[in-house]
Structure formats: structure tokens, C-alpha cells
Amino acid sequence: MMNFKKLLEHSSAIPFIDQARFGIEREGQRVTHDGKLARTDHPAIFGDRTYHPYIQTDFSETQVEMITPVTDSIDELFQYLDAIYDVTSRSMSDEEMIWPLSMPPALPQKDEEIMIAKLATFEDVLYRRYLAKEYGKRKQMVSGIHFNFEFGEELIRSLFVQQTEIQEFAAFKTEVYLKVARNFLRYRWLITYLYGASPLSEANYFVDELHPHEPVRSIRNSEYGYTNHSNVKVSYASMEQYLADIEQMIEEGKLSEEKEFYAPVRFRGGKRVADVAKMGVRYIELRNIDLNPYHHLGISKEQVQFLQLFLVFMLWAPEGSSVDEWVEEGTLYNNRVALEGPLDQTAMYEEGLMLFTQMKEMVQALQHEELLPTIDKLAERLNNPSQTIAAQLYTEAQSDSQKAVAVALGRKYDAESHERPYQLAGFREMELSTQIFLFDAIQKGIQVKVIDEADQFLRLQFENHVEYVKNANMTSKDSYIVPLIMENKTVTKKILAEAGFRVPAGAEFTSMAEAKRAYSRFAKEAFVIKPKSTNYGLGITIFKEGASEEDYHKGLEIAFREDTSVLVEEFLPGTEYRFFVIDRQVQAILLRIPANVIGNGEQTVAELVAQKNQDPLRGTNHRAPLELIQLGDLEQLMLKEQGLTIDSIPAKDQIVYLRENSNISTGGDSIDVTAEFSDAYKEIAVAAVTALGAKVSGIDLIIPDKEIDPSTDEKAYGIIEANFNPAMHMHVYPFSGTGRRLTLAVLKLLYPEVWALNHWNEEEK
């Protein structure tokens, strides 16, 4: 037998020991908030289940299956699992939530009322009908975690090159996973002990006398769980034997097909069993993990870290020489542990101690001493069964019922996921627009990968169609030149003016004399003098009602101090609106107003601010769509100018502004006014964005009076600026008015084919 222990401990393998790839499938029943099995269909908002990579149904229509992509780290695994859970939870009916236990909630008395998943292909439905008939519908309603694990390519290669026994890499890999599987089957009782979490069943789960009569560690992992009939026997001695046995079981009619072989560990490789034979095992799937009710995801990061350690240990640890006996022994021990009372010391106590001792030995040999505390902590649970998950759940259930515990936990997780709807769990460090965009992509079943979190860089894929997106608004649909045009105010103005749009009229001067001579052009109008190249407001003078010649000269002097080119430009009066255009449609119009409170004749300014800041949409550092209103020097100065202090009590309906600027980042309000505009203005915004060659842009219009028909008044609007990286979140979650899901419009622009496949109505978009 191959000495994997020696291979692992070799210095060339050490750097790769913790290299692995991970994937999780987490099932969960949809239930109402009072813990009754949902009677609704799988939410239509997810679209067609034929392709959805993240959110599927398992056996029944109510059993959601959340599937992470394959990741290279545990942190990334949990980012996706968290996000997919969040999307699932928030996309369901408001009356429903995810049941947090492996054991299903109370089931209907009648079998017919358990809905088989309404899948698109008839074969899939037929297979579920067969399972229902063969094993009963009730056992299919149990949920759990499927954990997919692959050793790092470089790790296996570093082991492979050390030995000469096996010539082919694929065969070597298979050997690795065969040993892991055998040892895992032998020692999996420890996982059942630590993480078993199905001590009790709910009403109508067991319909005959074949069930445990006392609370246990894991019904699901015991002989009362969902297992193959006892006449199904498969050997793990070699891949040839394993595959031959399965084939024989199918020939003998004991299994309908390979996937019916329900082992706690499965070999995975390609689409079909034959692929595994040809190309070697690529990864293994553990299916014996109960849902951890104390984690909203059903499994914690610490659990996965231990599972990884445990699987490396399975490769490192010696195995019995008689393969089939070794595996059968394991099945026996596991069933024994599963059926022990959750608070009892396990009969496998001694072997458990030995395993932890060996694990400690291993992590030292493999230079992963940082895992020692984890091992010690889990080893401690051998002495304290009350610390196991099953024991905790059982104990809590004693004071009321398991159902009550589950409902309380389910409601808690559900409430948490709804708390900050503008964020996406797992990706809270990213910009809000990207979080919302990620939410939508996951919901709609478009594969998405964060390829640079700090840079808001996403890779999307649907079938073979790949797109890259940055900041949720920069896509392949716009051309390289577009942002360069918008970045250059002069160029933008020239293009818009040439296309017939109104932009502030003006002139550029490179000498004082030339500029002075132009005085009479501007004298009586509202105008602004500014250095050509500055963004920080330096050297700018605004004359809202014209200027005396002396003031005009002063303004020029100030501007010429900053630059050799000075612009004198018409100042457009009116209100500034942000028109957000995507794919030739105005998707949102936003008005931003400075930080303010409205008096009620009773509360002080400070109290009104504190109250307004209660809005869950307000936060700090751009982690929320609105910022908290401050009461700093600038705000107090602003109050002073109005003859107020923070302790003044404004009259009822009196609007008190706390800032001059309308930036959202200084506590301003965002107000969606999309519906208040006639098509005429929307058409102008669309045409202007189109003239600039853009598909996605936020364009700022100054409009003195939006009731005026712009075709009748050439000064009805003026275009100030077009933005190539416009914020989206403020439109999705405005302070008031209707939220506009711009992220979905961008997604649709990129993937019209996904919309073509589905029947989403306008509201769902």
C-alpha cells in the first residue's frame, strides 16, 4: 500500500497541504413563518430551473437547494454561500422562510400533499416519482449539506512525483481519493458525533414503527435516515471493483441508476460514471453533514476547516488491510453513534481520543500548528457531549419543542437577511451598486465570479457568453472612447452642442485683455467665471444676476491665477436632475436635496436629526444608500445663518437645511421623480446620451420648470455633465419615491437571452 503519510510529510508537499477547492450544496425547506411547509411553487423570480446554477429544487417543490460555485478557499466558499442564502431568503414570498433543520417540519398526513419538484424535463420528474415509490416521500424531505472537496492540483502533483509505483497521474489521483473514502467511511462516526443535528423528528415524518424511540444524535445519519436498501453492496477496494459493483447492482435492479447509490461519500469526476473511470476521480462529495441549526447557512466556517483537516487526516492515517471489513466496521460504528442519546458519552470515546491525538501529530508533521487549538477544542467535546450540536438542539427543544426552536431560529435568520436589503451578505466590503448587481445576477441565475473584490471587478457567464463588469455599470456594451469623451468636459460640450443640445454657452480666453473686452456679452446674464482645468472649485466665481464691470474683472483675475485658460460660461438657473439612461431608456430620474429636517413644532433640530438618522437606509462610509446627517461645524454654521441652533424647535412643516450642497455623501436626500417627468425630457436625455455614443450614463440636466414643454422653450433645459461611472444604489434605494432597479436593466442589457427564456413580468424586473 502507498505510504501517503510519508508523501505528505515530504518538504515538497508541505507548501501545498492547505491547498484545496471547495463546493457546498445546502438544502432547506421553504416554510411559513409559523413553521408550516410552504404550499407555494418555487419562486418564479429565479426563472427556469433548467439552468439556474445557484438556486434549485431538490426532491420536492418546497425544498430549495443552494449551490455554491467551486472556490479555491473557504473564505470565498462562505462568501458565495452567504450571498446565495441571502438572495434565496429575500427572493421568497414575505410569508415564507427557510427551515433551519435537517429534519423537515411537520409533514402533511397525505402523501399527495407533498409536492414533487416541478422540473422542466419529464425524466427528472419521473425519477423523483420512482424515488417516492421506492423510499417514500417523507424520507426525501430531509435536508442536509453536501460538501464537495478536491485536493489542490499542486498538492497531488507534489505527492505523485515522489513515487514511482503508479505511472499515470489520473490513476494516482483516484488512489488518493479511494484511500480518503475508505478511511472516511471507517471514521465518519466522529463527524456524526460532532456535527449530528437531527435528534428528533416532527409530526408525520415516521409513519410506521421503524424509528428511534428516544432522542438520538442524528436520525438522518442512522439506519432510519435515507439509505439504500441493505442488499446494495459496493466495494471500495479499487475503482474497477467499485464501478463494476454499481453496474451489477443496476443490472440486478437493486438500483435504478448510478445516482441512486446513496453513499455518505461519492466519487465525482465527469458527467457520468464512465468519466471517473477514464479520467480519474476529480473530487469527492461528503453527504453526511446535518444542517447546523445554529448557523443560518446550516454549516459554519469552522466546520469546513475541520472537514478539510479531517480529509487530509484520512489520507495521512493508516487504514485497515481488509478493505471491505474496514468500511463495514465504519458503517456499524457510525450507526451506533448516530443512535446514541445526544447527551450520552459515546461508546467510541477511546477511538475518538486516539484520532485527535493522531491529528495533532499530523498537523505538527505538516507544519500546520495553528490548527492545534481547533483540534483541542473539538477533542474536548468527546468529554462534554452537551457541547455537541445535537445535544444543544435537544436540550433547547426540552423547554418547549424542537419546532418552536426551529421557528425562532428560522425567523431570526430571515429577519437578519432582510435587515439591510441594499447589501449582499458575503460581499459587504464591495460598493453598494456592485452588491445589488451581484444580488440580481445570482437571483437570475447568471453565473458571477468576483475576480477582484477591491476593484469591483466581476466575471459573468451564461452558457458560453462571458462578460466582465466593473462598478456594476462599466461593461463591454460601451466603447472605450465613451468614458474618455465624458471625462473631458470640453469635448462633451462640443459633441452635445454639435448635435443640437443646449449646453452652457460661453467662451474660452487666454488673455485678460481679450476676456475684458467680452464684458458686455455677459454683463446682464447669470454667468460663471472659471479656470479651464480645475475640479476643486478653486478660482470659480458665480454671478447669478450679472456683474458690474469691476466685479467681472475681479472674477477674471481670480480665475487667471489658477490657469492660463479661463472660461466664461452662462450659468443655467434651475434644478439639477440626474437622468439615468440604460440602453436608450431613462430608467430613473433623481433629485438630490441638501441634508435637512422638517419641523413638527415640538422637537429640536438635534432631535429631528437623530430621528431622521434612524432610517435603516442611512449609514456611514457609503455602506448604506444614504449617509447619516452630521451636526458638525458646517451644519451648525448653516443653522446659525438661519438664526437657529441645534436646540431650536422648528415650526411645523418648516424645512431646515443643514447643508448648502445636495451631495448624498453629506446627508442629502435622494428623491426618485421618474414618474413626474413627461416623455419629452426623457427623450432629450436619451438622445443626448446616444449622441455621446453611450449605452449607460447618468446625465445631469438643469431644468427650471419641468412642467414646461421643452419643444416650446429652447431654455427649458441645459445639460451640465454626463457621467461614465454613475452611482446606481441611490436610485435603487432612494430616500423617497420608487426604487428603480437599474442593476437589473444593466444585467438585461448584457444578457437579453436570459430574459428571452423567462416570463418575468414588469414588476419582477
Next chain:
Amino acid sequence: MMNFKKLLEHSSAIPFIDQARFGIEREGQRVTHDGKLARTDHPAIFGDRTYHPYIQTDFSETQVEMITPVTDSIDELFQYLDAIYDVTSRSMSDEEMIWPLSMPPALPQKDEEIMIAKLATFEDVLYRRYLAKEYGKRKQMVSGIHFNFEFGEELIRSLFVQQTEIQEFAAFKTEVYLKVARNFLRYRWLITYLYGASPLSEANYFVDELHPHEPVRSIRNSEYGYTNHSNVKVSYASMEQYLADIEQMIEEGKLSEEKEFYAPVRFRGGKRVADVAKMGVRYIELRNIDLNPYHHLGISKEQVQFLQLFLVFMLWAPEGSSVDEWVEEGTLYNNRVALEGPLDQTAMYEEGLMLFTQMKEMVQALQHEELLPTIDKLAERLNNPSQTIAAQLYTEAQSDSQKAVAVALGRKYDAESHERPYQLAGFREMELSTQIFLFDAIQKGIQVKVIDEADQFLRLQFENHVEYVKNANMTSKDSYIVPLIMENKTVTKKILAEAGFRVPAGAEFTSMAEAKRAYSRFAKEAFVIKPKSTNYGLGITIFKEGASEEDYHKGLEIAFREDTSVLVEEFLPGTEYRFFVIDRQVQAILLRIPANVIGNGEQTVAELVAQKNQDPLRGTNHRAPLELIQLGDLEQLMLKEQGLTIDSIPAKDQIVYLRENSNISTGGDSIDVTAEFSDAYKEIAVAAVTALGAKVSGIDLIIPDKEIDPSTDEKAYGIIEANFNPAMHMHVYPFSGTGRRLTLAVLKLLYPEVWALNHWNEEEK
């Protein structure tokens, strides 16, 4: 009669007085370097004359016509005229140049040898045949300047609103230009006096006795120039009268069509005369300006400034009450002045003094006192006829011949335009790549407008197809996401790796412990440790031959000081090549080597550097494709390390490097090696750029040995970087090897339709 003087002097008009639009058409005969009329066709490199906006032929095949676009300033006008002249001059056969005089060079004795322009439409050829028959071919060979002038829209509007006499703006504009035309016809003798420049004719110009027998001021502007037959009479009293008269001349067969009416000033508006009637005169065209032989463009900026002043003066100055007489008087005076001896005082001396006095009065009334010196300077020429252009040319011609003077001037201008072929006259402040790109666009007849000079922003147009281009390489053909991908090294690497390209292998670490454990992965290879986010070389350690564990730790410490994320990456050995890909083709491959000199056993390092710096391709501040080699501290240190000083004499063929880095900006050499590479590497570069979604990119490959077939060795190359704003000029004008005209490839990517219209062979591309 309208009092335009009063209108102009009103304060509301003052700011707009100098507002105007300009255009120039400059004709010129193609001649050989010894002053003989060219016998070649119009250069094919300009493509089809049907559409070329800048470079056309006039009457004969040898008579190039250079046409500027309409500009808003004189500076801009001269930028374009300079550029178009430069392109024309450098696109002609090396044996040819532009004749600098209005009077043609010696003409063939036989009429048949004067080639009528080979135009595409038969109508155009027919018309020229008609002119040849009606006026003789020889007179058609004269060249000149056509000056198009339009008063600023705001200027005319400010005059219009002051009066109530004329209700329609179009009619008012026509009135403005009618007055200007009448006064111009009356006073144009002054222009002939100042700028007349055709004192003598060359052989075979006059073939009968009807010609001046003494040198004059301007043959071209005299009755011996190209004028209509004397029976053609047109009144300028009103637009109705003017148009009716022309129509009658046509009816009577005295003119074949309106454009045959050859007046020194013409009204322009639309495509046809009828348009002028309907929409008013839009601008006027002066046709009486001789080529100024003392300016390579045939006209100087000062001349145009005076023409503008003169035209405003024509509007301001009083006019005679009897319109037709007024005009006829002018014709008489002009002919008189044109035929005066170039050194004689003019008979119109008194009127001239009066005109200059009035002009001075006007510029004071209009607050343009800065023009007073110009007026004084020109007025002085009334007293000193020898300062006039005609007098200068005549005087110089006395010492040899007019032909000799013309050949010398022609050669000088030709040499100047060839001096720095990597620059484009008029736009020398722009980046070299953009200058070269502008050159190509003008040559190929694609309309181009610099919309922001400092920002290298161009607007191109061919028929209705508009494109914007920045830095000559950023276009609408690339998508917004492409530069964002390339800007992010992590994202670029991920995409390339996923697509199967070799990029430096490596790992990212966020803890020292984790990074230390990876030691054995890198120990024996060439590798580099660097902080994730730095561009300035801070915290980077390169180990070209692996590292001891101690050194590895030291490198990590240095990197972790700069960032919380550290990359340890494979260091790829080999030579770095820049592959420039445009539209799925490798257009150029460049090798850059550090600043160096090659010894000859005789000269010192300092002398060798001085000699190498003589190369006209070397300059400073990116104004040339290569930079001068410096001998500063860094270079001297580098010499010292080699045991040399600037006074050492390197052995023959000894290469002495003066820099470690191969940047062109520090004196490095650019070597085109496109032809040295097999298709295999080119295909890799194209595929990688395509995987990144780009159409235009400079991608850097490390190649240890370019003779190795990359399909046989997975380490034959590694991709270091893809650039989204790659410099182009260094490929077009390399230090050695073939120049690759990348700018043309970009132009063709944008405008394939222009290539489809022409029959340019590969070489011309």
C-alpha cells in the same frame, strides 16, 4: 443706406468684432526640384479625388489645391493649412516639390502637354476642356489663394437686433456682405499693392503680344490675368440684381454657368446660386490673393489678420452712392496698381493714406487698439514700395532669374517639411503618435478635427461616419471594459490564465506565516516578491536564481512593509518584446534595449554618445521618437561599474551600456524585429489580445529564445502585461529595423470603407 458704422460701434457689437470664421484654398503647381512642371499624375496615395476634403487638383493634373476646413480662429486656420501643406509635400514623389509662385513655371510649348486634371466625373473634365478652349490652358495654370471669410454669427446678430429696417436675418446678412463686396471691389487695389506677387511670367506663359512689357505688381490681378471676357457685366446693387445679371449672362451664352463668373470676390451660401437667394449669403470668397513666395504656405498669418481687419473696415467705411460706378472705379484702380512697376510709388498713394487713417480711426472706435502697429507697418509700405512682396521678388530675380529664386525657395520649403518626418506641422504640441495619425488621416482624405489639443482628442468623419479617437489608439472599436481589465494586473492575469496562456505563476499571501510556509515552492526557481499594489518598485525583491530561506524571509518582510497582501511570483527569464496587435494582426514587434554606444577603438564614450545623438530621430521631451542619451550621474555610475569613464575609448564593436533599464525615455534604442518572428508567436499575441477582448493593444511577452517553436515548449513565452494605451510612434520610427505605420492600421480599422474605395497597394499602406 444702412449705417453699419454706427451698428459696429455700438457696445453690444464690440465683444464680437473679432469673431469670424476662416477657410483657405491654396493652389500650387507640382514641379521637379529643378523647377520643371511635373509630368506625373496626382499622387495615388491621396486616393480618389471624388471625396478628398483637403487635397485636390484644380485645373491641371499638376496643380494641387490644398483646402483647409472652416475654422473659428486664424491660429487654427494656420494649423490646418500647415498640416495639409506638410502632408502634401511629404506625400509627393521625392523628385517633386511645390512651386512657390502664383505664376506657373515654364510651360510646355505644346498645349497638349498641359494635362487637364484627371477627375473621376466626366462633367468635371468636360468643364475644364471648355475653360481651356474659352480662355486658353496657360492662364488656368496660375495659382493663388482663395480666402473664405464669414463674420461671426453673434457679431451679425448683434448688428441685426440694433436696426429695424430689415426684418429678416438672412436678408440682413446678405446686405452686410453686399456692402463688404462693393467696398472691397472699390478698394482692393490696396491688397494688390501690398500683396501682389506676380511681377514676371515664365517661359511660354504669354503666347501672344497681349502682355505687360515691363515688370509689374501683379500680372495675375491685372487685365492680363485670368478674367472674364469684357462683355460680362454684373451689378452688385442688390442680390436680386446680381443673380438676375448672372442668369442673363448665362442665357446670353457669355458664361457657361455661374461658377465661370470669375470675380475677385464671390458670394457663397449653399451648393447652388439659388441657395444664396433663399437663405442669404453665408460667407464671401476673396480670390485676388497672389501666392506669397516668402511663406511656404503662400500666405502668412499677418496677411490673414490684415485681411480680416480690411473686411471689417469695408463694412465700416462709407461707400459711393452710385453702386455700379463705385465698383467699376475700383476695377480701374486695381488694374492700374497691378500694372505699376513693383518699385514705383503707386498712383493711389493719397487714397491709400486716407484708408489707413480711417482704419486707425475704426480700430480705436471698435476697441482694438492692439491692431494699430500692424496698420502703421503696412501704411509704411505706401512710402516704401520696395517693402512690397512684388518688389522683393522682382529685386531678387534681378540678380539671377525669377525661376532661380522660385527653385531655391521651393527647395527650402520642401527640405523643411522633410526635416522631422515624425512630426506634423501645425500640431507639433501634440503627442507624436497623434501627429502621425493626423498626417495619415489628412493624407487619406478622412476629415479630422482636433477637438482638444492638450488631450489628444480627435473627431474623424468620412461621409456620415463619425469616430472619436484619443491618443491615436483609443477608439470606439474597443469596449469600455477592455482598458479596465488591462489596468488591473490581477484581472488580466486571471483572464489570460483561464484562456490557457502562460502568465507568471504565483500566489498571494495575507500573512507572514502563510507566506513563509510556501518557501519550498519557490526556493530553487527565479522568483520575485512584491507587494500587491505598488507601481513604483517599492518593496520588490527579485531572486534570479532562487533564494535561501533567510533571504526569502527578508524579501517577505520588505514586501509586507508596503502592503497587507504580498505576491510571490515566478520570475520569467528571457527578452521582453512588445507585440502591437491591431484588429487581430500583429502589426509590429519591438525590442527595446538600454541606452548604449558601440565602440570603434578610436572615440571616447562621450564622443560616441555625442555622435549617436546626432540622429535626427533623437530629441528631448518626447518631441522625437528617441531621446538623447544623457551622461548624467546614473550613466556615469553605470560606466564606473564597468570600469569605464566618459573618457574611456571602448574597443571596436564593444557595446557599452549607459543604463540598466531599456526605456526609450532614458535614451534606449527601439529595434523593429517584426520580420524575425515566426507566425507561431504572432498567433499567441493575437489570441491573448483577443482573449482580453481588445482590438488594439501592445502586449509584452518574455521570450527566452525566439527560435524555439512555442508549441513544443510550454515555457517558450510568458505574458507580462497588456497595455491599453501603447505608444505607437516608437514603432513607426524605430532606431533600427523597418518602421511600421500602426496609425494607418488603426485608421483602416475605423474606416475600412475608405480602403474599399481605393487601390492602395501594401507598400502605400
